[in-house]
Amino acid sequence: MTVEAPERASRGNFPEEEEYRGLLNRRTRNARLFQAASLMALTFAVLALTTLLYTIINDSFGLVAVVNENQPEDIVAGLGYDPAETSLADLSYDELVGLLQGAVSSGVGRRLEREQRFYEDRLVFETDAVWIEICSSDEPPPGCTAGLRDGANVFSLVQERVVVPDVIAAYELVPSLLSPEEFDAEVAAGFESGRFGEYTPDQVNIEWRAWFSMTFLRSPASSIPEVAGIRTAIWGSVWLVVITVGFAVPVGVGAAIYLVEYAKPSRFNELIQTNINNLAGVPSIIYGMLGLAVFVRLLEPITSGAIFTDGVPPAENGRTILSAGITLGLLTLPVVIISAQEALKAVPDSLRSAGMALGATRWQTVRSQVLPVALPGILTGTILAIARAIGETAPLILVGAASFITADPTGPFSKFTALPIQIFQWTSYPQVEFQKLAAAASIALLLLLLTLNAAAVILRNRYSRRAQ
Amino acid sequence: MTTDRILDLDREGSSLRKRPRPGELLIRGFLFVCGAISIATTVGILYELGKESLLFFQDDAVTFLDYLTDTVWQPQAGSFGIWPLVLGTVLISIIAMVVAVPVGLLAAIYLSEYASPRVRGFLKPVLEVLVGIPTVVYGFFALTFMTPLLRGILGTSVVGFFNVASAGIVVGILIVPLISSLSADALQAVPDSLRQAAYALGASKLEVSTRIVVPAALSGIAAGLVVAMSRAVGETMVVTLAAGASPRNFDLGQDSLFGYVLNPFESAQAMTGYIVITASGDLSYNTIDYNSIFAIGLTLFFMTLGLNSLSRRLVKRFQEVYE
Numbered sequence: 001m002t003v004e005a006p007e008r009a010s011r012g013n014f015p016e017e018e019e020y021r022g023l024l025n026r027r028t029r030n031a032r033l034f035q036a037a038s039l040m041a042l043t044f045a046v047l048a049l050t051t052l053l054y055t056i057i058n059d060s061f062g063l064v065a066v067v068n069e070n071q072p073e074d075i076v077a078g079l080g081y082d083p084a085e086t087s088l089a090d091l092s093y094d095e096l097v098g099l100l101q102g103a104v105s106s107g108v109g110r111r112l113e114r115e116q117r118f119y120e121d122r123l124v125f126e127t128d129a130v131w132i133e134i135c136s137s138d139e140p141p142p143g144c145t146a147g148l149r150d151g152a153n154v155f156s157l158v159q160e161r162v163v164v165p166d167v168i169a170a171y172e173l174v175p176s177l178l179s180p181e182e183f184d185a186e187v188a189a190g191f192e193s194g195r196f197g198e199y200t201p202d203q204v205n206i207e208w209r210a211w212f213s214m215t216f217l218r219s220p221a222s223s224i225p226e227v228a229g230i231r232t233a234i235w236g237s238v239w240l241v242v243i244t245v246g247f248a249v250p251v252g253v254g255a256a257i258y259l260v261e262y263a264k265p266s267r268f269n270e271l272i273q274t275n276i277n278n279l280a281g282v283p284s285i286i287y288g289m290l291g292l293a294v295f296v297r298l299l300e301p302i303t304s305g306a307i308f309t310d311g312v313p314p315a316e317n318g319r320t321i322l323s324a325g326i327t328l329g330l331l332t333l334p335v336v337i338i339s340a341q342e343a344l345k346a347v348p349d350s351l352r353s354a355g356m357a358l359g360a361t362r363w364q365t366v367r368s369q370v371l372p373v374a375l376p377g378i379l380t381g382t383i384l385a386i387a388r389a390i391g392e393t394a395p396l397i398l399v400g401a402a403s404f405i406t407a408d409p410t411g412p413f414s415k416f417t418a419l420p421i422q423i424f425q426w427t428s429y430p431q432v433e434f435q436k437l438a439a440a441a442s443i444a445l446l447l448l449l450l451t452l453n454a455a456a457v458i459l460r461n462r463y464s465r466r467a468q
Numbered sequence: 469m470t471t472d473r474i475l476d477l478d479r480e481g482s483s484l485r486k487r488p489r490p491g492e493l494l495i496r497g498f499l500f501v502c503g504a505i506s507i508a509t510t511v512g513i514l515y516e517l518g519k520e521s522l523l524f525f526q527d528d529a530v531t532f533l534d535y536l537t538d539t540v541w542q543p544q545a546g547s548f549g550i551w552p553l554v555l556g557t558v559l560i561s562i563i564a565m566v567v568a569v570p571v572g573l574l575a576a577i578y579l580s581e582y583a584s585p586r587v588r589g590f591l592k593p594v595l596e597v598l599v600g601i602p603t604v605v606y607g608f609f610a611l612t613f614m615t616p617l618l619r620g621i622l623g624t625s626v627v628g629f630f631n632v633a634s635a636g637i638v639v640g641i642l643i644v645p646l647i648s649s650l651s652a653d654a655l656q657a658v659p660d661s662l663r664q665a666a667y668a669l670g671a672s673k674l675e676v677s678t679r680i681v682v683p684a685a686l687s688g689i690a691a692g693l694v695v696a697m698s699r700a701v702g703e704t705m706v707v708t709l710a711a712g713a714s715p716r717n718f719d720l721g722q723d724s725l726f727g728y729v730l731n732p733f734e735s736a737q738a739m740t741g742y743i744v745i746t747a748s749g750d751l752s753y754n755t756i757d758y759n760s761i762f763a764i765g766l767t768l769f770f771m772t773l774g775l776n777s778l779s780r781r782l783v784k785r786f787q788e789v790y791e
Contacts, residue, residue, distance in 0.1 A: 031672040041574030048641045055613045254502030276506050281776035283702025289765045293516035363495045391602025394704040398747045420604045427608045442605045453597050
């Protein structure tokens, strides 16, 4: 580093009083300006991300104008309850099923029952004879084997089929709080302009709606935004993580052990190392294409489960959770390997020497001396890899995550959807209700990631404290 | 211990030699396979992308020369020129870098040179968490916040609903934490003695930062910028959601350069966007559409590989080594 020698000094001609002060002031001013600029840059970065969170939360709650085909109060009153005391959610399971029975056609009812049964001991829409017949046919419907519907499920069915809400306008959180009267005016203006079609103003209820709610988390996906939820997507993401971790962690940690503990410097081992660094920089969409070509297409007999059954394969093609999980496993592999390598390298050599000196073989030393010490570091890396896998969208689209399914995945050979896919789909629909759903699903995804990251930070802190 | 026994032991020395242990060998073999899987992944990527690309170029409608030179991408009409898609990707990446480089670098300088250790200890993990926000969430942000904002400021007649500027700015915001995190690491690796020497000569913080620390960390910063650029090029979800789904076909002889070809306020599909949109429809194997996404994927792979190798070379060649 060379610092330019000031010209004046070399001439032995220092600036005089006035000039000196002027120069000094300018330097101080520039320094202050620069500090302000860099502080502003940091503020901008933080502000942009605050705006992101604000947008999501702002879109997840707020006033809605909703038209119900049947008012919940009327339904409750029809069953003999006082609508002021009892709400639809307070009704018992039997009452909800009864409502459903009275509202849907027998065809729809039979379809619902074939998806999932209502009662263990009796059928609501089907007759026993038909049920036994279809269940012993070659292609039994899922209802023959799936578990029973639960209260939340039947409640959302009642919402969907009996109440049939239609949100015709929705407002964001902050304007809903600050100027709720403007929303009323907007709805009224909408009626005047004929935007709401055949609905009349007295059919409209203006109410608060939390798009992100427990019901939202517990309801299955639906094409009707008012009752749609993300349970299907959450289960899809959970299955994906299980398979991703099941693949990436053993293989990744194994590779790291090989590279740190076993590999002697050779061309091939160097190649592996360079290659891992390169793979970490490959865009995720490329992994998706690899997954599409290899797991979905080439290995279809395995990923659709066809080779594990004699007759009907569990999935019609290779676009299953298994394909997607292994694809994400390959994607997170470099992250797992690199962090496991760091953790292993941080284990002091004296432990290895001590193990060897006692006559332990290399694997015995690694297993009982090195790995336990490196474990927290490996875990941290693993959690961060999971966090990355949960948020990935592009590779899942490539390997064919189904855009619209309402059945929870039942195993590695299921078709599936996942949280980020659901957000992507909802964001790309033009209707405002789907934007709200996308925002609410984003909150769920971010909360999940925040939890995982917090776990990683806690692990890292505990680890570094113990190492001191 | 008598001499005899020592001699005994010596005679039996052969049994003390390393015995072959099948278990150990098996484990070693398994670990080696784990290491080799990463190689298999690379080979798999190159093989599959290459194979399908070859099928793509063997199609009668496609010639390699047209792919590299044509400026119209219209699979229905049999035009397969990569440039409209590259244009989308490059425009978005440039806008992203214009937003992210000054903000990211200045934020890194603040973090490394001005912030107290407590502030730094708080902000650094925050930045790391922000790097991990899923890009699909940023895509939602682009569509529901940035696009309406731009259209509100500049007018809906100027800014299209799908536009490159919104996607570019949001990709920029997305890579700011990456740039500032990597650059702050590089700046903090500069030894304190350099700073102290400059302060001792009467330099201000500005002079120390811009004339001493940043030049000393330049290789690390440049490498970080190139990594960020490669991330912007490979970024998919924001681009798919906010930049539109039609390639910006152009004709340099006829279309106005700034009014249309480089106009940031109109839509332009990027390479990654094309791949996702094509793959999310009903895609049957061995069609020209199926093969085309692999050709584009291969092009993208080489673009990002080039950028990542450049980044590593920068670090190696210009790294200042301090004792």
